[in-house]
Amino acid sequence: MSQILDLKNWYLSNFKSFEHSLNGESNHPIHALRKQAIERFSELNFPTTHDEDWKYTNISSLLKYNFKPSVGRYKLKREQITSLLFGDMKCSLLVFINGHYSEALSDVKNFSKGIIAGSIEAELKNNSEILYKHFGKYADYKEQIFTALSTAFTKDGAFVYVPDGKIVEDPIHILFVSSSENENIISQPRNLFIAGKNSQVSIIEHYAALNEDVYFTNSVTEIYTDENAVVDYMKLQEESKKAFHVSRIEVSQERNSNFTSHSISMGSEISRNDINAKFNNDGGESTLNGLYILAGDQLFDTHTLIDHAKPNCNSHEHYKGILTDKSRGVFNGKVIVRPDAQKTNAFQENNNIILSDGALVNTKPQLEIFADDVKCSHGATIGRLDEDALFYLKSRGIGEEKSKIILLHAFASDIVKTIKVEAVKKYLEAILENRFQHE
Amino acid sequence: MLEIKNLHANIGNKEILKGINLKVNAGEVHAIMGPNGGGKSTLASVLAGKEGYVVTKGEVIYNGKNLLELSPEDRAREGIFLAFQYPVEIPGVSNTNLLKTALNEIKKYRGEEELDAMEFLTLIKQRMKIVELDQTLLSRSVNEGFSGGEKKRNEIFQMAVLEPKLAILDETDSGLDIDALRIVANGVNKLKSKERATIVITHYQRLLDYIVPDVVHVLYNGKIVKSGGKELALELEEKGYDWIKDPKELIEH
Ligand SMILES: Nc1ncnc2c1ncn2[C@@H]1O[C@H](COP(=O)(O)OP(=O)(O)O)[C@@H](O)[C@H]1O
Ligand SMILES: [Mg+2]
Numbered sequence: 001m002s003q004i005l006d007l008k009n010w011y012l013s014n015f016k017s018f019e020h021s022l023n024g025e026s027n028h029p030i031h032a033l034r035k036q037a038i039e040r041f042s043e044l045n046f047p048t049t050h051d052e053d054w055k056y057t058n059i060s061s062l063l064k065y066n067f068k069p070s071v072g073r074y075k076l077k078r079e080q081i082t083s084l085l086f087g088d089m090k091c092s093l094l095v096f097i098n099g100h101y102s103e104a105l106s107d108v109k110n111f112s113k114g115i116i117a118g119s120i121e122a123e124l125k126n127n128s129e130i131l132y133k134h135f136g137k138y139a140d141y142k143e144q145i146f147t148a149l150s151t152a153f154t155k156d157g158a159f160v161y162v163p164d165g166k167i168v169e170d171p172i173h174i175l176f177v178s179s180s181e182n183e184n185i186i187s188q189p190r191n192l193f194i195a196g197k198n199s200q201v202s203i204i205e206h207y208a209a210l211n212e213d214v215y216f217t218n219s220v221t222e223i224y225t226d227e228n229a230v231v232d233y234m235k236l237q238e239e240s241k242k243a244f245h246v247s248r249i250e251v252s253q254e255r256n257s258n259f260t261s262h263s264i265s266m267g268s269e270i271s272r273n274d275i276n277a278k279f280n281n282d283g284g285e286s287t288l289n290g291l292y293i294l295a296g297d298q299l300f301d302t303h304t305l306i307d308h309a310k311p312n313c314n315s316h317e318h319y320k321g322i323l324t325d326k327s328r329g330v331f332n333g334k335v336i337v338r339p340d341a342q343k344t345n346a347f348q349e350n351n352n353i354i355l356s357d358g359a360l361v362n363t364k365p366q367l368e369i370f371a372d373d374v375k376c377s378h379g380a381t382i383g384r385l386d387e388d389a390l391f392y393l394k395s396r397g398i399g400e401e402k403s404k405i406i407l408l409h410a411f412a413s414d415i416v417k418t419i420k421v422e423a424v425k426k427y428l429e430a431i432l433e434n435r436f437q438h439e
Numbered sequence: 440m441l442e443i444k445n446l447h448a449n450i451g452n453k454e455i456l457k458g459i460n461l462k463v464n465a466g467e468v469h470a471i472m473g474p475n476g477g478g479k480s481t482l483a484s485v486l487a488g489k490e491g492y493v494v495t496k497g498e499v500i501y502n503g504k505n506l507l508e509l510s511p512e513d514r515a516r517e518g519i520f521l522a523f524q525y526p527v528e529i530p531g532v533s534n535t536n537l538l539k540t541a542l543n544e545i546k547k548y549r550g551e552e553e554l555d556a557m558e559f560l561t562l563i564k565q566r567m568k569i570v571e572l573d574q575t576l577l578s579r580s581v582n583e584g585f586s587g588g589e590k591k592r593n594e595i596f597q598m599a600v601l602e603p604k605l606a607i608l609d610e611t612d613s614g615l616d617i618d619a620l621r622i623v624a625n626g627v628n629k630l631k632s633k634e635r636a637t638i639v640i641t642h643y644q645r646l647l648d649y650i651v652p653d654v655v656h657v658l659y660n661g662k663i664v665k666s667g668g669k670e671l672a673l674e675l676e677e678k679g680y681d682w683i684k685d686p687k688e689l690i691e692h
Contacts, residue, residue: 387490388527392581395487395523396541396597397515397548406540410531410580 010066012042015152018069029132030124030154037141037151044145054272056330056362057301062244062270067186067216069153070098074179076210078105084175084208089423091204092117094174099187099217100156109170114163117172120190121156130161134194138222138250138278146246150188150220157190157219160203164196164226171202171232171421178209178217178240191221195229195257202232202421207267209240216244217268223249225257227281232260232420238431239267241296248274253313255281262419263290263302263319264428266435270299277315278307279341290319291415293435294327294359301330308341311371315345320415321352322408323359333378334366341371348378353385353411405436440465440636441506441605446497448485455481457661458497463605466633470652470672471640471663474680478661479640480524483609487521488514501605515541516548518604522594522611524640529581534593537581538563538600545601566599570626588619595626602630607638612646624649644676659683 015038019026046063047054074097081095094117095105101119108117116123123131141148158174176189195201207217217239225231239245245268251259265271277286292300306315321329331350352361365378385407393403412432419425441463448456455478463469471479485492486499488511499506506514529537542562543553554562567574570592582590591611598606608627612620627637627650639650647655647669655671656663657680664683665671675683 386527386529389529391487391489391511392523392527392529393532393537393541394511395489395515395521396537396601397512397545398537398541399512399544400510402540402544403512406532406536407529410529413531 007046007063007066008042011149012038014069018153021071028124029127030135033136034152034154037148040142041145041148041152044148046145053303053332056328057270057272057299059270059272062216065184065214065216067184070100070180070185070187074098076102076105076177076179080179080210081105081175081177084177084206086173086421086423086427089173089421090170091173092170094118094158094172096156096158096174096176096189098178098180098185098215099176099189111168112166114161115166115168116159116161118159119156120154120159120192123159130194131159131192134222134224135190135192136222138224138252139220139248144248146218147220147248150190150218153188154190155188157192158205159191160193160201162195162199162201162229165198166196167199168201171204171424173204174206176205176207176217176219178207178213178215178243179211180213180215182213184214184216186216186218188218188220191219193221193223193231193233195223195225195231197226198228199226200230204234204236204421204424206236206238207245208238209243209267212240212242214242215240217246219247221247221249223251223259225251225253225259227254228256229254230258234262234419234421234424235264236424236428237263237265237267237271239271241267241269241298243268245271245273247272249276251275251277251286253277253279253281253284253286256283258285260287260420261289262415263288265290265292265300265302266294266431269297271301273300273302274305275302276305276307279310279313282310282312284310284313286313286315288315288317288319289415289418291412292319292321292329293412293432294321294323294329295325296327297325298327299330300328303332303334305334305336306346308335308337308344308346310340311342311344313341313344315347317348318415319350320412321350321361322355322411323352323361324355326356326358328359329361329363331361331363331380332366333364335368335376335378337367337369337371337374337376339370342373344371344374344376346374346376350380351411352382353408354382355385405433408432408436440502442500444498444500446482446485446499447495448481449493449495450481450491454495455661456485459658459661459663461656461663463636463638465604465636467653468631468637468639468650470647470655471638471658472642472655472672472675473658473683477658479658480609482658483521483524483607483640486514486607487511487519512544513548515601516545520598520601520603520606522591522598522606522608524609524613526582526590526594528583528585530583532581533578534581535563535577538597541597541601563600566596569599569629570596571622572596587614588616591615591623592619592626595623599626599630604634605636605638606630607640609640610642611639612641612643620646621649644672647672657683
């Protein structure tokens with residue numbers, strides 16, 4: 001307990017140094033928010049397994065470390081990140097090193113007028129009105145200690161703005177690369193993506209590490225999809241196997257907007273992922289798909305919430321997991337259909353394959369339905385590789401290992417095949433191929 | 440080619456095969472008939488190497504090798520093919536992917552050159568014709584959503600592509616209408632050669648009008664209780680299996 005108290009004090013004292021480092025920036029309007037957030041942080045407690053939402057996710061190993069806020073002095077060469085790019089895919093590239101924007105490594109295309117893909121820090125400097133309109137409006141820090149911590153240390157992150165009617169042709173690849181030398185750094189990117197009316201954009205948020213270090217990524221992403229906007233979003237998490245990853249994604253959807261997300265998770269020792277989508281108006285569509293592939297002692301926890309606040313909206317949710325060794329998976333899928341939200345369609349499915357005796361999954365659908373004219377379904381499975389299918393493949397001359405790879409691929413394929421960006425799909429296929437080589 | 444000597448096999452603690460003796464030479468077609476639950480599928484599974492069966496006695500020699508020591512995949516690579524009584528559905532794995540991987544793994548094992556995409560395509564197109572299988576089934580997942588007849592034809596199609604030395608067809612004819620039956624039989628007959636052998640497990644004599652066996656065996660209660668020429672099949676059709684079950688009858692014959 002005292003250790004955790006110390007930890008809170010540690011972050012509080014780090015906030016003081018952080019404030020100092022801001023110099024003149026502390027008069028900035030955003031600083032009031034930072035101060036409120038650190039205030040709230042000091043009042044909140046780190047979750048334990050006694051908290052219902054953290055029942056299966058023990059973060060005591062994360063709380064053992066005094067992570068140091070990164071100060072952004074790392075520089076990387078382009079060659080160091082080439083393997084993390086999606087081949088020669090045409091895209092705009094934003095690179096962040098330990099959470100700080102690297103202008104040198106980024107490659108932002110000349111967008112048509114008004115489209116912005118860059119850093120939060122730059123937007124703060126520019127006193128961007130559009131940023132103020134949305135920043136911190138969707139990811140409420142008051143009840144979540146990690147969001148409070150993130151908000152208090154607001155400094156940088158990715159910012160994408162697509163004005164009304166604009167279509168961003170090529171995907172925006174946002175690479176968060178961690179590189180430290182056993183310094184136990186905490187990176188806290190704050191991302192904000194705004195898609196205006198009738199706009200369209202595809203964004204890939206990609207977390208990766210250059211070495212197998214212990215560090216902590218605490219990210220918050222806010223996404224606003226205005227009327228009839230189409231946003232294809234992907235989060236690819238390949239952090240170091242020793243890292244900690246806490247991420248919160250808040251999606252706020254206006255009328256007839258269409259949001260698709262793929263959350264692919266393979267890295268980190270412990271990862272906790274909250275993705276919440278809310279329909280503010282009629283006719284919205286939201287797809288939350290995910291794939292987690294875990295080994296060793298990894299723990300992956302995803303909590304999703306789809307808030308059907310308005311009628312005539314559709315949500316589809318499909319998460320799949322492949323677990324081996326002593327890894328743990330937690331899937332909690334909450335769907336609220338509010339009294340107003342007639343003609344809601346909400347489908348949820350979670351399927352898991354367990355390849356070892358020691359791996360475990362806790363899966364829980366949580367449907368709270370207050371309207372009567374709705375279609376909701378959910379299903380969850382936890383099973384082994386199908387022995388009959390395995391024998392069938394072997395009986396055709398395909399070796400044991402290859403047969404397993406084929407079946408695991410097949411299992412993952414209905415998530416992978418719905419990924420819209422072809423180059424990312426290929427990148428992922430290659431990872432899967434390697435990853436299953438020794439299962 | 441295949442010699443089964445006094446084969447005993449258990450599932451769990453239950454003895455299912457109770458001393459099977461069978462010799463199949465290259466170029467021959469053998470039919471195995473017999474009532475349900477006699478152990479026909481068990482025999483097929485033991486030959487293909489399915490887990491869960493324990494051979495307690497006896498041996499199986501296949502082309503001079505101890506078959507029971509080989510892994511299922513090596514048995515296939517050595518030329519054994521089992522057309523399953525109940526082919527499994529494998530969502531997410533396309534028929535093409537399965538066949539291409541299988542064919543190339545077999546070729547690799549034999550030290551032969553793997554097929555390139557064009558050669559593979561030519562081969563499967565040609566073999567599809569034999570079983571009159573719709574080409575759209577190729578890109579579909581293995582057996583997923585196939586009708587019973589399509590599943591059986593798909594087994595024969597796979598056989599036609601992999602060209603086994605010893606094919607074991609486990610009730611491939613069950614549940615087929617007469618047209619499908621002809622197609623399946625035609626597929627089997629096209630592959631017939633002096634180097635190859637086929638074991639046809641069936642319930643019904645009618646298949647044997649199309650695939651003419653050299654020898655017919657009756658498997659009952661884990662043993663081959665009778666063997667004879669193709670006329671034995673007709674006799675079985677006429678009299679049913681009850682007389683087989685009566686030990687006195689067997690002595691008289
Ligand atoms: N997995 C199993 N577990 C226990 N008994 C089995 C299993 N499979 C088959 N059997 C039994 O083995 C016997 C032979 O079955 P099978 O080989 O399928 O016969 P056939 O193919 O001749 O109809 C039957 O009594 C059946 O109940
Ligand atoms: Mg059978």
